[in-house]
Amino acid sequence: MAYIRSEEMTVEFPLYHLGARSLKKRLLAKSSSRLRDDANRVVVSALRDLTFTINPGERVALVGSNGAGKTTLLRCLAGIYEPVSGRIELQGTIGALIDPAAGMDQEATGRENIVLRGMFLGRTPAECEAMAEEAGQFSGLGEFLDVPVRTYSAGMGIRLAFAAATLMSPQILLMDEWFLAGDADFIARATTRLEQLVSGADILVLATHDMNVVQRWCTRVLQMDQGRIVGDMPVSDFFAS
C-alpha cells in the first residue's frame, strides 16, 4: 500500500552564485584567512523539521504563500532533493507533475516527445508507441502531433505537456498548480482526465493557492509557512476556521 512518512525532514539550499560559487572566491577565501567571510555561502532553509504521515486514500492540499516551500516539498517527495537531516520514507509509484515542459525537446515532434517521456519513465518502445497513440487522441492535436513542438502555440504546448505528463497512472500523484493554466476548453477536457488519474491514485499531494481546487479535490490540508508546517487539518476544519 502506498504511504508517505516524513520525520523531521529538513532541506537547505546553498545559494552559491551570491558569493562563493566561483573557484576564485573559493581559493582566495582559503588563502587569506583573515578576509574570509565565515558565511562562505548563503544557505536558505527551504524545509524545516517536517514531520507528517500521509496514509492511502488521503488527498492532501499544500497551501501557503509563495516561497513557503510547497514545490520544494513536492520535489523531495519525488526523490529529486534528498533531506539534509531527518528522514523521508515512501512506498508506491510516483507521478510528478511539477513542471509541464521539462524534458520536452522543442525540435522533436509531439509524437517523439511522448515516446521520449515514456522512455524517461522506463517503458519499452512498444509501450511508448501505444502511449503516443492515446495521448494524441486525448490532446486533440490531430496532424500537429507529427510537427516539431517548437511550432506549437502556447495552448497546444500545454495540451501536449498535459497529455504526456498524465500518461501513467501512479499510486502517488504529486501536482503543482500549473495544470490550471489553460483555457476554459482545455480545463474542461483536463478535468475529466485528472479525475480519472486522481481516483486511480492512492495518494494525491497538490500544491495550490486556489481554495476552489482545495475544496473540490482534497480531504486534508497542510498549511505551510517559511518552510514549516503551521497547520494540519481536514478540509472541513480548514474552511471552518
Place this chain on the structure above:
Amino acid sequence: MLQQSPMETEVYVRDAADPRKVARAVEDLAGGWRQRRLAWALAWLDTRNRYRGSVFGPFWLTFSTAVMVGGLGVLYSTLFKLDIRLYLPFLAVSLLLWNTINQIAAEACTTFTSADAIIRQMRLPYTVHILRTVFRTLISAAHSLPLIALVFLVCGHLPGPEAFLVVPGFIILIVNAIAGAFFLGLLCARFRDIPPIVANVMQLAFFLSPILWKPELLEGWQAWLFLNPFYVLIEVVRGPLVEGGVPLRVWAASVVYTSGMVALALVFFVRFRNRLAFWI
C-alpha cells in the same frame, strides 16, 4: 492510462542519519545502465537537433577532418621529411581520436548543467546523462570512420593481425570517457569556472602530445612518453591500427591511468551525488 507493474514499488527511503552513499551510487549506475536505451535515444535526438536544417548534417565533421588531414598531411610530411603514404594514416587516426577526446572533455563539463530541467523534474539516474554525452560523442566520431577507411585504402595501408588489439584499446578509451564525464560533470556543476580551464588544458595537450608529430621524433625521450595520459589514451587505439602494435609499458600505463580516473570519479560521485540537484 497504463498501470505501473507492482514490482516497481519498492520502498524509497532517504535518511540523512544513514545516507548509505556507496549503495545509492551503485544503484544509480545500475539504473543508468538499465535505461541505456533512453540515453541512446537522447543522444540521437541531440545529434539530429544540432545539425537540423544543414544538408550534410554531422558529415560536416567528416569533411572538416578530411580537409585537416589533407592540408596538414602535405605540410607536416614535408616538414618532418616523412613519406606521406606512411604519415597520412597516422594523422587521420590521430585527429579522429583527438577530436573525440576533446569533444568528450568539452561536453562532459555541461553534462549536468544542461540537463537541469530534467534533473529538477524527475528522479532519473544521473548515469543516464553521462551515457547520453558519451553516446553523442561516439555517434559523431562514427561519422568520420569512412574517412579512415578511405585514407587506408588510398595509401595502401593494411594493418596486420595486431589490429584486433584495437578492441581493448577502445574499451579503455570508453571507460575513461565515462569516468571523466562523471568527474568533470560534477566539478563543473559546482564550480562554473572549470569549463574554460578545461578548454585551455586541452589546447595545450593537443600540441604537447604526439598527434600531429610522430612519437619517434622524440628519439631518446620517446621512452618517457607514457607519462602523458593523453598519449597513452590515443596510443592504445592508434598503435594497433597504424603503428604495428603498442609498447607494453603503454598498456601498463593505460591500466594505471584508467584505474586512477575511475577511482577519482567514483569518490566524487559517491560523495556528491545527493548534492548535485542543489547545485544546478
